Amino acid sequence: MTTVAVTGSSGKLGRHVVRHLQDRGYRVVALDRVPDPGSVAAVSVRVDLTDYGQVIEAFTAVDDRHDGVDAVVHLAAVPAPGLTTNAATFANNITATYNVFAAARAAGVRNVVWASSETVLGLPFDVPPPYIPVDERYPVRPESTYSLVKSLEEEMAGHFCRWVTDLKMIGLRFSNVMDPQDYARFPGFDAEPGLRRWNLWSYIDGRDGAQAVRLALEHQRPVWTCS
Numbered sequence: 001m002t003t004v005a006v007t008g009s010s011g012k013l014g015r016h017v018v019r020h021l022q023d024r025g026y027r028v029v030a031l032d033r034v035p036d037p038g039s040v041a042a043v044s045v046r047v048d049l050t051d052y053g054q055v056i057e058a059f060t061a062v063d064d065r066h067d068g069v070d071a072v073v074h075l076a077a078v079p080a081p082g083l084t085t086n087a088a089t090f091a092n093n094i095t096a097t098y099n100v101f102a103a104a105r106a107a108g109v110r111n112v113v114w115a116s117s118e119t120v121l122g123l124p125f126d127v128p129p130p131y132i133p134v135d136e137r138y139p140v141r142p143e144s145t146y147s148l149v150k151s152l153e154e155e156m157a158g159h160f161c162r163w164v165t166d167l168k169m170i171g172l173r174f175s176n177v178m179d180p181q182d183y184a185r186f187p188g189f190d191a192e193p194g195l196r197r198w199n200l201w202s203y204i205d206g207r208d209g210a211q212a213v214r215l216a217l218e219h220q221r222p223v224w225t226c227s
């Protein structure tokens with residue numbers, strides 16, 4: 001059985017990912033600094049990802065809870081601009097992501113899927129995008145500290161792949177994550193289309209996000225390389 005560490009496992013997207021992976025036969029090691037009492041993960045460990053020692057231990061062995069992981073899904077972050085100070089967002093997110101990437105490398109994990117963000121495309125588009133629809137060739141244009149960190153993490157992931165040639169890392173630029181109950185707000189969006197202009201009216205369902213994570217984990221071939 002494949003054992004997958006999921007960081008940010010107590011969060012909005014993480015809960016969908018844990019449930020989906022467990023349903024599909026994976027053994028999930030849930031990692032978060034805040035426990036999820038309703039978690040269906042096989043193993044849950046409270047971890048502060050800004051502490052490298054905790055991350056390396058969480059990926060290699062924690063007493064009798066588990067003795068290592070085969071893959072890592074990294075979702076933990078302060079998940080949007082403005083939730084805390086910019087410096088606190090930067091410090092938490094960049095440190096946690098460096099620690100996760102570096103500890104995965106040190107632990108011999110060669111399959112990493114992680115959350116980037118649609119914000120790197122220039123949200124909230126106060127400066128109009130050069131073209132739409134946006135695509136993979138669209139230049140990265142962070143407009144917030146949160147988004148700046150995501151774009152730095154994309155750059156960092158490229159260099160980890162350059163250093164470890166058999167490492168597969170897939171960063172998914174998720175759009176605004178919705179739970180089923182969030183759809184009650186959609187008629188209001190229809191009535192006032194300007195409300196959703198900030199991300200060009202996009203969103204994903206958290207259950208689809210979980211499926212995208214699993215498909216990325218199961219994808220065998222590196223999708224891009226850094227020369």
Ligand SMILES: NC(=O)c1ccc[n+]([C@@H]2O[C@H](COP(=O)([O-])OP(=O)(O)OC[C@H]3O[C@@H](n4cnc5c(N)ncnc54)[C@H](O)[C@@H]3O)[C@@H](O)[C@H]2O)c1
Binds near residue numbers: 008047075176
């Ligand atoms: N929610 C969205 O609309 C959205 C859109 C695009 C990208 N994303 C990205 O997807 C990922 C998941 O987002 P979410 O909506 O589930 O966020 P969330 O806030 O619901 O969950 C994030 C989880 O990460 C944990 N966490 C944060 N810092 C940590 C640390 N230092 N150590 C341990 N745990 C830590 C939190 O406790 C929380 O449970 C994030 O990386 C976010 O940036 C989210």
